[in-house]
Amino acid sequence: MAEHTIRFEPDDRYNAFLTVCPHPDHGKGDLSGIAVAVKDNISTLGIETTCASKILKGYVPPYDAHAVTLLKGAGAAIAGKTNMDEFGMGTSTENSAFGPTLNPRDTGRVPGGSSGGSAAAVAAGMVRMALGTDTGGSIRCPAAFCGIVGLKPTYGRVSRYGLIAYANSLETIGPMAANVSDVSLLMSIIAGHDRRDSTSYDRPYHHTPSTDVKGLRIGIPKEYFGAGVDPEIAATVRRAIGRLEELGATTVPCSIPSMEYALAAYYVICTSEASSNLARFDGVRYGPAADTKKSWHAAYQDVRKQGFGPEVRRRIMLGTFALSSGYYGKYYAKAQVARENVRKDFARLFTDVDVLCGPTMPTIAFKLGEKSDPLSMYLSDILTVPVNLAGIPAISVPCGKVQGMPVGLQIMGRPFEDERVVDAAYAYEQAVKA
Amino acid sequence: MVTEKDVEHIGELADIGIDTNELATFTGQFNAIVDYFDVLDRVRGDGTVSRDLYNILRDDEIEPSLPREEALRNAGAQEDGFIKAPRVM
Numbered sequence: 086m087a088e089h090t091i092r093f094e095p096d097d098r099y100n101a102f103l104t105v106c107p108h109p110d111h112g113k114g115d116l117s118g119i120a121v122a123v124k125d126n127i128s129t130l131g132i133e134t135t136c137a138s139k140i141l142k143g144y145v146p147p148y149d150a151h152a153v154t155l156l157k158g159a160g161a162a163i164a165g166k167t168n169m170d171e172f173g174m175g176t177s178t179e180n181s182a183f184g185p186t187l188n189p190r191d192t193g194r195v196p197g198g199s200s201g202g203s204a205a206a207v208a209a210g211m212v213r214m215a216l217g218t219d220t221g222g223s224i225r226c227p228a229a230f231c232g233i234v235g236l237k238p239t240y241g242r243v244s245r246y247g248l249i250a251y252a253n254s255l256e257t258i259g260p261m262a263a264n265v266s267d268v269s270l271l272m273s274i275i276a277g278h279d280r281r282d283s284t285s286y287d288r289p290y291h292h293t294p295s296t297d298v299k300g301l302r303i304g305i306p307k308e309y310f311g312a313g314v315d316p317e318i319a320a321t322v323r324r325a326i327g328r329l330e331e332l333g334a335t336t337v338p339c340s341i342p343s344m345e346y347a348l349a350a351y352y353v354i355c356t357s358e359a360s361s362n363l364a365r366f367d368g369v370r371y372g373p374a375a376d377t378k379k380s381w382h383a384a385y386q387d388v389r390k391q392g393f394g395p396e397v398r399r400r401i402m403l404g405t406f407a408l409s410s411g412y413y414g415k416y417y418a419k420a421q422v423a424r425e426n427v428r429k430d431f432a433r434l435f436t437d438v439d440v441l442c443g444p445t446m447p448t449i450a451f452k453l454g455e456k457s458d459p460l461s462m463y464l465s466d467i468l469t470v471p472v473n474l475a476g477i478p479a480i481s482v483p484c485g486k487v488q489g490m491p492v493g494l495q496i497m498g499r500p501f502e503d504e505r506v507v508d509a510a511y512a513y514e515q516a517v518k519a
Numbered sequence: 520m521v522t523e524k525d526v527e528h529i530g531e532l533a534d535i536g537i538d539t540n541e542l543a544t545f546t547g548q549f550n551a552i553v554d555y556f557d558v559l560d561r562v563r564g565d566g567t568v569s570r571d572l573y574n575i576l577r578d579d580e581i582e583p584s585l586p587r588e589e590a591l592r593n594a595g596a597q598e599d600g601f602i603k604a605p606r607v608m
Contacts, residue, residue: 143593144593145592145593147585147589147590147592147593148585280577345558345561346558346559346561346562349555349556349558349559350559350562352552352556353556353559360533364534367534368595369594369595369596369602369603369604369605370593370594370595370602371593371594371595372593372595373595374595374596375595375596375604375605376605377595377596377603377604377605377606378605378606379605379606380605380606380607381604381605381606381607382534383605384605385534385605386534386535386536387536389534389535389536390535390536390537390538391536393535398535399545399548399549401533401535402526402529402530402533402535402545402549403549403552405529405532405533406521406525406529406549406553407556409529409532415559415560416556416559419559419560419562420559422562422564422565423559423562425564426562426563426564458548458551459548459551459552460548460551460552460555463552463555
């Protein structure tokens, strides 16, 4: 399959890469010879894959994730593995065991997370495109903070085979690039059915972005412009939506009442799933070896205490707590009801409007070390997690600057209407470029 | 209110390995987060899910899988072609 190799020797002053492949092979196809970076929680045959965790240091997958197989089939050159918050748990890429990634727009600030390495690699021009993953905003947040485009596809549209699971009912692989056309191109390669992912749908993506938004009905949820959202960001995003109106779209004010508890529901569900998914990291099948002379409890505790960082340990314990007898009904069961209410809110709104628009993040990129308290970091995910709870597609496209830092316009759509959110983003991008 | 004893117990259940000098920090953070989770008390509705989905089953056909040496490559300890785990008894 591979016909040629390229040279890839980036000046990675931002710590965007955990592994660089200096001479990657590539074949023929729509991505022939294009260097694509892959987030380090996506399995790559023969290339170390750590999830930015000490517990997977040295782990070399014996197979490719389905999305990586598709990239190679399209001729792409796998340029390396990008830094991230450990196992995807974070909003800043500061939770990496291998040091934070810096934001190329301002190296005193975080790139966002958890796909911060992929976003920084694209924003700095080291690669044209990258794969990220989005569990609660992990593609859209760093796209917004670094001033690039990122698409969180509809759940089920891109195979999760080979994605090292953190919260599998919420997360998906998705494309990141400097512009909407490249995001759309990368999506066309990675979408489609895969029998090895039991939640995979047979909905390929064959689409060329269109700038036609005449008659598009845009819902403006008031919660996306309310308390906690920087007023300058709200104003910037409103101006961007105004631009779409000038192009022929109409706007409708609306409300998502379940936003009141969506973030709490998200954190209960993702930590619960993490406590189960991360139970496999015990030093037996991979990772630093467990001491086989000790009893299994003692051996596992040694490995996990040394291998997992503080945020991962915190989330595993929170999930264990939320699922434990006596608390299950109060937290996990309630969170599932809340999740259904979020889904119903979106379904109700999408009978009247075609897309919903708001800011991707409530603030610009924070300074390194600014959010030292876990809860304050969690609260910055408020505008991105509803999409994951509902499984719908959403894109973040740059729409201006506040204090010199990029702001993202988030466009959310009906399930399996990834094409429509891509078109709305494309229409905006082309209009401001002109 | 989550106590240090609770956190210690959860740490045991999760095999996370907590040192006593970590208990106070984790407990403080736990309480702030769990207080925030209490907004879920306001959730109304029964969450009934009806999506007309049905199971799609396929025949259990035996297909080639990872060769043994590949499957063992990342294992911490192995013996006679098997992965070696800590003792259970």
